[in-house]
Amino acid sequence: MSNKIQFTPNPSIAAACIQPFHVMKILGEAKALEATGKPVIHMEIGEPDFASLPCVHQAASKAAEQGFTHYTPTMGLPALREKLADFYHNFYHAKVDACNIMITPGSSSALQVVLTALINPGDKVVLTDPAYPCNRQFVNLLHGELLAIPVSHETQYQLNLEQLKTHWQKGIKVVMVASPANPTGTIIEQPELMAMANFLAEKNAYFIVDEIYQGLVYDRPAESILANNALPDNVIVINSFSKFFGMTGWRLGWTVAPSHLIPILDRLGQNLFLAAPTPSQYGALQVLEKDALAELEVRRQTFEKRRNTLYNAMQKASFTLKTLPQGAFYLYWDISEYSQDSQAFCSELLNETGVAITPGKDFGDFNANTHVRLAYTTDETQLIKAVHLIKQFIDSKRNK
Numbered sequence: 427m428s429n430k431i432q433f434t435p436n437p438s439i440a441a442a443c444i445q446p447f448h449v450m451k452i453l454g455e456a457k458a459l460e461a462t463g464k465p466v467i468h469m470e471i472g473e474p475d476f477a478s479l480p481c482v483h484q485a486a487s488k489a490a491e492q493g494f495t496h497y498t499p500t501m502g503l504p505a506l507r508e509k510l511a512d513f514y515h516n517f518y519h520a521k522v523d524a525c526n527i528m529i530t531p532g533s534s535s536a537l538q539v540v541l542t543a544l545i546n547p548g549d550k551v552v553l554t555d556p557a558y559p560c561n562r563q564f565v566n567l568l569h570g571e572l573l574a575i576p577v578s579h580e581t582q583y584q585l586n587l588e589q590l591k592t593h594w595q596k597g598i599k600v601v602m603v604a605s606p607a608n609p610t611g612t613i614i615e616q617p618e619l620m621a622m623a624n625f626l627a628e629k630n631a632y633f634i635v636d637e638i639y640q641g642l643v644y645d646r647p648a649e650s651i652l653a654n655n656a657l658p659d660n661v662i663v664i665n666s667f668s669k670f671f672g673m674t675g676w677r678l679g680w681t682v683a684p685s686h687l688i689p690i691l692d693r694l695g696q697n698l699f700l701a702a703p704t705p706s707q708y709g710a711l712q713v714l715e716k717d718a719l720a721e722l723e724v725r726r727q728t729f730e731k732r733r734n735t736l737y738n739a740m741q742k743a744s745f746t747l748k749t750l751p752q753g754a755f756y757l758y759w760d761i762s763e764y765s766q767d768s769q770a771f772c773s774e775l776l777n778e779t780g781v782a783i784t785p786g787k788d789f790g791d792f793n794a795n796t797h798v799r800l801a802y803t804t805d806e807t808q809l810i811k812a813v814h815l816i817k818q819f820i821d822s823k824r825n826k
């Protein structure tokens with residue numbers, strides 16, 4: 427007989443409330459389908475299909491060989507913080523002090539550390555519906571109160587000053603936006619962003635601007651709110667080496683925060699993650715060099731071509747498209763003409779055609795059943811094939 431003592435599982439309520447990331451379910455199903463030998467076109471995953479640059483690999487392994495495998499300071503390698511400050515100066519004409527930059531393990535940790543620094547239980551946090559899903563979970567973990575503002579194609583799926591004013595209520599402590607955004611790829615113009623920042627400063631609320639898709643914009647130059655003069659001290663920028671820099675697996679991001687928050691972020695970082703991965707930080711030093719940035723620009727152009735190819739192919743297939751995404755690598759598509767259940771639509775589409783896309787459910791509640799996200803993180807031939815297969819799938823459903 428075993429003498430193991432009986433234990434009753436009792437994990438936290440907060441953990442039990444955390445929602446799964448539904449895209450992982452689709453990804454699991456897609457992988458299972460592939461394992462049966464069926465070809466799958468992956469348009470569900472939100473990461474570049476390109477590998478990270480060889481210069482990153484070389485710099486990281488050289489650092490490791492030289493023994494740079496210990497913790498860096500919590501705020502990050504001083505050389506990397508300086509280099510990012512130069513990067514802002516050179517590319518965005520933004521005056522950013524290295525002291526205001528904190529390097530984090532992915533922007534996920536930047537979001538977590540910043541939200542922990544700001545939210546008291548019961549504080550209201552405004553975000554869009556749809557939005558990047560994890561933000562809602564971070565707020566839940568801190569016992570903040572979510573105020574999700576529904577946004578549609580009418581405002582490019584973004585928040586604006588007018589909406590903020592309309593929805594304003596007592597107790598709002600933080601407003602979060604992303605530009606370009608996930609899942610919609612749309613942006614907020616700089617004058618609008620600044621007007622929102624100023625309105626929130628007057629209301630004594632913080633403004634978190636997620637710029638993690640910053641370099642990936644099309645038909646227009648990349649921008650940062652940090653380039654604006656007279657930026658109020660409520661603005662916090664989130665950024666990452668994951669997307670434009672193609673380093674998802676290296677887990678490296680950063681935040682630019684006002685000086686009053688820096689000692690708090692430092693203390694929180696010391697406890698929450700100690701430091702970002704050291705070899706990754708050495709790799710990132712190289713990815714900010716001129717030659718690497720030139721290679722990344724070629725990749726950006728590839729994403730731009732893919733966006734155009736996907737958009738044009740969908741238009742040719744007579745699909746109604748309500749917005750042309752200006753950045754990131756996503757197209758958020760209203761499928762209400764074909765389905766009222768985006769989850770079932772994605773599952774059936776995957777099983778019948780091998781095209782994997784993400785249901786709107788991951789990104790919120792508002793019209794989530796009638797929206798899907800297509801990621802153009804695969805080549806143009808595959809994108810054209812995918813649209814063809816989607817068209818066939820829809821036609822066959824109509825004829826049933």
Ligand SMILES: Cc1ncc(COP(=O)(O)O)c(C=O)c1O
Nearest residue numbers: 532533534558604608666668679
């Ligand atoms: C808008 C947005 N913010 C933050 C993240 C987190 O990315 P990472 O932790 O890789 O920097 C993602 C990832 O997809 C995202 O889409």
